[in-house]
Amino acid sequence: MEDKSRLVAVKTLCDIDENKAYSNIRLNHYFKKYNLEQIDRAFASEILYGTLRWKARIDYFIQRFSRVKIEKMSLWVLNCLRIAVYQIFFMDKVPDFAAVNQSVEIVKLKDKKSSSFVNGVLRNILRRRNEFDRIDIKDDIKRLSIEYSHPEWYVKKFSNELGRDFVVDLMKKNNLPPSLSIRVNTLKCTRDELKKVLHEKGIEVYDGKVEESLVLKGYGPIEKSEEFIKGLFTVQDESSMLVSRVLAPKPGERVMDLCSAPGGKTTHIAQLMKNNGEILAFDIHEHKLELVEQNASRLGIDIIRTYLKDSSIFMKEFENSSDRVLVDAPCSGLGLIRKKPEIRWNVTMKDIINLQKVQYEILKNASRYLKINGTLVYSTCTITHEENEEIIKKFLNEHDNFELVDICFVLPERFKVQTCKNGYIKLFPNMHDVDGFFISKLRRKW
Numbered sequence: 001m002e003d004k005s006r007l008v009a010v011k012t013l014c015d016i017d018e019n020k021a022y023s024n025i026r027l028n029h030y031f032k033k034y035n036l037e038q039i040d041r042a043f044a045s046e047i048l049y050g051t052l053r054w055k056a057r058i059d060y061f062i063q064r065f066s067r068v069k070i071e072k073m074s075l076w077v078l079n080c081l082r083i084a085v086y087q088i089f090f091m092d093k094v095p096d097f098a099a100v101n102q103s104v105e106i107v108k109l110k111d112k113k114s115s116s117f118v119n120g121v122l123r124n125i126l127r128r129r130n131e132f133d134r135i136d137i138k139d140d141i142k143r144l145s146i147e148y149s150h151p152e153w154y155v156k157k158f159s160n161e162l163g164r165d166f167v168v169d170l171m172k173k174n175n176l177p178p179s180l181s182i183r184v185n186t187l188k189c190t191r192d193e194l195k196k197v198l199h200e201k202g203i204e205v206y207d208g209k210v211e212e213s214l215v216l217k218g219y220g221p222i223e224k225s226e227e228f229i230k231g232l233f234t235v236q237d238e239s240s241m242l243v244s245r246v247l248a249p250k251p252g253e254r255v256m257d258l259c260s261a262p263g264g265k266t267t268h269i270a271q272l273m274k275n276n277g278e279i280l281a282f283d284i285h286e287h288k289l290e291l292v293e294q295n296a297s298r299l300g301i302d303i304i305r306t307y308l309k310d311s312s313i314f315m316k317e318f319e320n321s322s323d324r325v326l327v328d329a330p331c332s333g334l335g336l337i338r339k340k341p342e343i344r345w346n347v348t349m350k351d352i353i354n355l356q357k358v359q360y361e362i363l364k365n366a367s368r369y370l371k372i373n374g375t376l377v378y379s380t381c382t383i384t385h386e387e388n389e390e391i392i393k394k395f396l397n398e399h400d401n402f403e404l405v406d407i408c409f410v411l412p413e414r415f416k417v418q419t420c421k422n423g424y425i426k427l428f429p430n431m432h433d434v435d436g437f438f439i440s441k442l443r444r445k446w
């Protein structure tokens with residue numbers, strides 16, 4: 001089997017469909033297993049992420065040309081069809097015959113007798129390729145769901161909450177691969193210094209919207225670069241960088257980060273504290289806490305102590321002890337659809353409702369670890385009001401010793417939306433060109 005890239009894409013797609021696996025983790029697993037070169041990794045990633053993004057649209061088209069219902073196909077067969085359709089309609093440089101033949105070859109690896117079926121459907125599709133844009137659905141929500149390849153519940157929910165035009169714009173943005181932002185490790189160098197070094201290496205690099213961010217275009221495997229290994233930067237989205245800025249920790253303070261892994265914000269907090277003070281970093285997963293430690297060590301940070309704990313259970317020993325507490329809560333992740341397109345297919349409304357419970361418990365506990373006048377930041381990488389505004393509203397109803405605090409002055413101009421003076425912001429990829437995020441800041445009054 002020559003074509004390992006496409007094979008890796010099909011295997012990863014099947015893992016995601018079968019086990020709700022994370023795309024990046026499975027992809028890396030197969031990259032190593034099949035020993036893929038950089039160029040093949042890039043090709044596999046493009047096919048995988050593109051297919052995931054356009055899955056509903058691709059499936060709709062496949063169904064039109066197949067007598068067998070999609071639900072009746074094996075995942076192996078279906079994903080071989082999907083990647084071929086993606087290549088035919090979304091990748092200019094792939095010849096049709098290569099897309100078709102390679103999928104037929106991959107099907108044979110597991111299911112020889114289905115190869116003629118796959119060949120037939122794909123040849124049919126090629127003959128009537130001009131019909132790809134035809135969507136014969138009257139219902140507006142259902143049609144948008146196919147046209148922009150998002151689940152119906154998503155289109156319905158956010159059309160109601162944010163308006164139809166906004167959601168169309170959001171879905172368009174969700175379907176575009178984002179640029180890569182990195183956070184300069186200001187403990188080791190300045191933004192200008194790192195920019196110069198990367199520029200000299202031929203990387204297209206620009207100042208980002210946050211003080212310590214750089215945005216890279218057309219980058220390679222940046223995490224293998226000498227600068228990364230030396231700890232001069234961390235890969236982090238700009239909206240995520242704003243969280244630690246809103247927390248605004250100072251050198252010498254004690255900060256608790258209750259959901260810390262893999263440490264993006266924890267290490268940023270350490271940076272803002274000039275590696276002076278104390279950060280207690282909690283998480284429920286041991287293997288993820290190891291990442292916090294590895295990241296801290298690479299970045300030259302030594303004020304972080306990790307704790308394997310369930311933050312939804314109150315820890316009496318930390319009561320009234322901290323200047324600042326961060327709750328970067330586990331959430332549905334719907335703000336990250338650009339980077340992890342599978343999230344849209346894996347999350348359900350039931351998940352969102354279930355997450356509310358743990359989010360609220362962690363926030364409630366967090367409030368008890370603060371000293372009087374202490375700062376509490378609650379953030380998520382999702383855009384649902386259930387996991388954001390509703391949590392804060394309930395918290396304030398039950399905690400009259402807390403108030404929301406104006407955060408406008410810490411935000412770069414571009415992010416100053418109306419609500420920031422009321423103590424919170426919600427960021428959207430289509431409005432702010434960053435991951436979708438919610439950030440709120442509270443103060444303990446007494």
Ligand SMILES: C[S@@+](CC[C@H](N)C(=O)[O-])C[C@H]1O[C@@H](n2cnc3c(N)ncnc32)[C@H](O)[C@@H]1O
Nearest residue numbers: 259260261262263264265283284310311328330
């Ligand atoms: C949004 S991620 C945190 C990202 C992290 N703050 C960063 O910037 O790199 C949420 C984290 O919460 C952890 N988590 C989930 N439930 C938890 C719980 N009950 N107690 C502590 N951590 C939990 C997850 O393992 C995950 O690492």
